[in-house]
Amino acid sequence: MKYKTIPENKTSHNHKWSLNKWFxxxxxxxxxxxxxxxxxxxxxxxxxxxxxxxxxxxTKGKQLNRTINLLIRK
Known part of the structure; x- marks a missing residue:
């Protein structure tokens, strides 16, 4: 399991986050x-x-690692 910060409006870069859903x-x-x-x-x-x-x-799939930040596909 990983941690993600989400803005108060639950939107980042035109993406709307919701619970219990894969993106x-x-x-x-x-x-x-x-x-x-x-x-x-x-x-x-x-x-x-x-x-x-x-x-x-x-998270699932390919991931790119940076010092304290990960980038993932899914």
Missing amino acids: KINGELDMCSNGFHCSDNFIDAMQYVIPGYMALVE
């Missing part, structure tokens, strides 16, 4: 351009978005 990215994963971001640690996730919500997320 998938098409195309090549590209850090900060195409993919869903999350972190292994709660405190790391808070560095990228002013959190309205903190979500515990399950």
